Amino acid sequence: MAPLNSLENEYPLIDSNFQTFCASHAIYSVEDFLLHDLDALLTSAAKHSTSQRLKQGIHQLLSIVDALHPPLINGLQLLEDFERNKEFLSTGCEGIDAFLGGGLREGQLTELVGPSSSGKTQVCLMSASTVAKHKCSVIYLDTGNSFSPQRIAHFVGQSSDYFSGNQADRRLLQNVLDRIICYPVFDVYQMFDLLHQLKINLRSKIAKSDRLVQLLIVDSISSLITPILRGSGPQGHALMVSVGFLLKKLAHEHNIAVLVTNHVVGGEDGNSKPALGESWKSVPHVRLLLSRECGGNACNISIIKHPAMASGRTATSTRLFV
Known part of the structure; x- marks a missing residue:
């Protein structure tokens, strides 16, 4: 899965501020994000002055993960x-x-x-x-x-x-x-x-x-x-x-x-x-x-x-x- 800094051009919410926030939680890639406690991440985001945009970035990452799931085929x-x-x-x-x-x-x-x-x-x-x-x-x-x-x-x-x-x-x-x-x-x-x-x-x-x-x-x-x-x-x-x-x-x-x-x-x-x-x-x-x-x-x-x-x-x- 992609490192976060490779997503910025396609997904503007995953900007440098969001990447810095994630890096403070040792999150550098989509896989790191999946391994992290989502509730704890949202709680931490709420403490920032840009909390709304950080939360939008988190939901953007979740939508990226959902899009990665292939359809079930036999x-x-x-x-x-x-x-x-x-x-x-x-x-x-x-x-x-x-x-x-x-x-x-x-x-x-x-x-x-x-x-x-x-x-x-x-x-x-x-x-x-x-x-x-x-x-x-x-x-x-x-x-x-x-x-x-x-x-x-x-x-x-x-x-x-x-x-x-x-x-x-x-x-x-x-x-x-x-x-x-x-x-x-x-x-x-x-x-x-x-x-x-x-x-x-x-x-x-x-x-x-x-x-x-x-x-x-x-x-x-x-x-x-x-x-x-x-x-x-x-x-x-x-x-x-x-x-x-x-x-x-x-x-x-x-x-x-x-x-x-x-x-x-x-x-x-x-x-x-x-x-x-x-x-x-x-x-x-x-x-x-x-x-x-x-x-x-x-x-x-x-x-x-x-x-x-x-x-x-x-x-x-x-x-x-x-």
Whole structure:
């Protein structure tokens, strides 16, 4: 759920004065608000000179929470929605697409887990170029300066030298890059702002039919979340859960495939494990572990979690590092 400072533009009652009042009660996000005693909060608000506006802000937050509750639907409706509206998006790599039964599924959050140089960013760039080549838009949140137009050009089949190709080649590459909307993002609050703006744009149908957003990439999600988990107590974990909730909500409501990357850390048994811990592992619909032998061109892929496939299933792709 959203941090309060990301709601101010859309909800004027959640202004800086209201946020300061909430912060005095250790309330920084909608989730913090839900965990707080509402009666105690209203009593405290009544003591302020702006009590009426503070109470209106509290009721505004309650209405936001009510709006977050999805309508009750049965299993058959879920299945029909899944089969009718949730298509596969090709990653551009035949091996990965075949392994996943078609590629990245719209409406789902897919997570790529792996150490540095395992191929996570390559999959992101290849997927972005493939989707953009099919005249759909991609939102690419780049947290570590890893976005590479040169690699996009390579995946599109063009020279990395933009000026060396003929006019048709340059136009193709230009169109692909124009459809990939890349945002450098360096903290989780900036990402919240961008995701909420995307939600507003999608809800308002600002995007034209030929600019339909089909893929949202966050490379890497762990770079943004890990800093807020260090010494921040429950607030950091609440923000992490809020990130996952918002990404999955965007995916489901707007039939967007969401692709995020996550690094690995050492486990107690000496084996590596996905970062972000137990609270995060339930967020992705699909978790894939990528690995690569030192100096090799093959990327090994194994399923950590999948709604329709057994964990531990593995495959190898040689397409990523050519």
